Amino acid sequence: MTDINYWLMKSEPDAYxxxxxxxxxxxxxxxxxxxxxxxxxRTMKIGDQAFFYHSNTKPPGIVGLxxxxxxxxxDPFQFDIKSKYYDKKSKEDNPRWDCVKTKFICEFxxxxxxxxxxEIYTPEELTVVRKGNRLSIMPINKSIANDLLIxxxxx
Numbered sequence: 511m512t513d514i515n516y517w518l519m520k521s522e523p524d525a526y527x528x529x530x531x532x533x534x535x536x537x538x539x540x541x542x543x544x545x546x547x548x549x550x551x552r553t554m555k556i557g558d559q560a561f562f563y564h565s566n567t568k569p570p571g572i573v574g575l576x577x578x579x580x581x582x583x584x585d586p587f588q589f590d591i592k593s594k595y596y597d598k599k600s601k602e603d604n605p606r607w608d609c610v611k612t613k614f615i616c617e618f619x620x621x622x623x624x625x626x627x628x629e630i631y632t633p634e635e636l637t638v639v640r641k642g643n644r645l646s647i648m649p650i651n652k653s654i655a656n657d658l659l660i661x662x663x664x665x
Contacts, residue, residue, distance in 0.1 A: 514555070514557050514558050514559055515553075515554070515555065515558045515559075515649065515652075516558065516559055516560070516561070516649070516650040516651075516652060516654075516655035517550070517554065517558060517559070517560040517561070517578075517647060517648065517649055517650060518560065518561045518563050518572070518636075518637075518638055518647070518648050518649075518650050519539060519560045519561070519562060519563065519576075519612075519646065519647050520563045520564075520565040520638075520645075520646045520647070521562070521563070521564065521565065521646075522564070522565055522566040522567065523564045523567050524566075524567075527564065527573075528562050528564070528573045528574040528614075528617050529617070531562065531574070531576060531612070531614045532574075532614050532617055534614075535613065535614050536579060536611060536612060536613040536614065537611070537612055538583065538585075538586075538609050538610075538611055539551075539609050539610050539611070539612050540585045540586070540587055540595065540607075540609040541585070541587060541594075541595045541609075542585070542607060542608075542609065542646060542647065543595060543597070543607065544644075544645065544646065546645060547645050547646050547647040547648075548606075548607060548608060550645075550647045550648060550649060551581075551608055551609070551610055551647055552581075552582075552608060554578045554581050554610055555578065555581065556578055556579060556580065556581060557577065557578065558577070558578040559575060559576070559577050559578070559615065559655075560575070560576050560577075560578065560612065561574075561575060561650065561655075561658065562574040562575065562576055563638065564621070565646075569621065569623040569624065569625065570623065570624045571621040571622050571623035571624050571626070571627070572618065572621065572622045572627070572658065572662070573617060573618060573621050574614070574615070574616055574617040574618055575615040575616050575618070575659075575662075576612040576613060576614055576615055577612065577613045577615055578610050578611070578612060579611050579612065579613045580610060580611035581610050582608065582610075583608060583609045583610060583611065584605045584607075584608060584609070585605070585607040585608055585609040587607075588600040588605060588606060588607045589602060589605075595607075618662045620662075622658070622661065622662060624638065624639065627639050630661075631654065635651065635654055636650065636654055637649075
């Protein structure tokens, strides 16, 4: 088996929550319109795992875990003129935006809040705690990911 990478992927729970993913079992992770986040997504591999992070809520934090099950997919909403993710500059023969398919692994019994994360990790260790960070997808170092998994299983 190949070595897996870990990610943190944000979603506003009003738009798409861990409960939605649990109920649907898998989903396209679409609507990414930031080049750096898109480029991170392009490096994902099947089998990678991502911490599901609820953002723009009180309190924000890590709520679950999912697996990347398909990569290199074209985000269909970039071509849908009725979608808020429509991009008139993106062309069918040269799409700008990608997506991946994720699968629900688990919902944690308790959230690890952003405040708790910032008390445990430095911005260099965990990008999500960096002031002003707005990325919706970011890599997580394997040792930090393993530490988070141990903490999440114990609470």
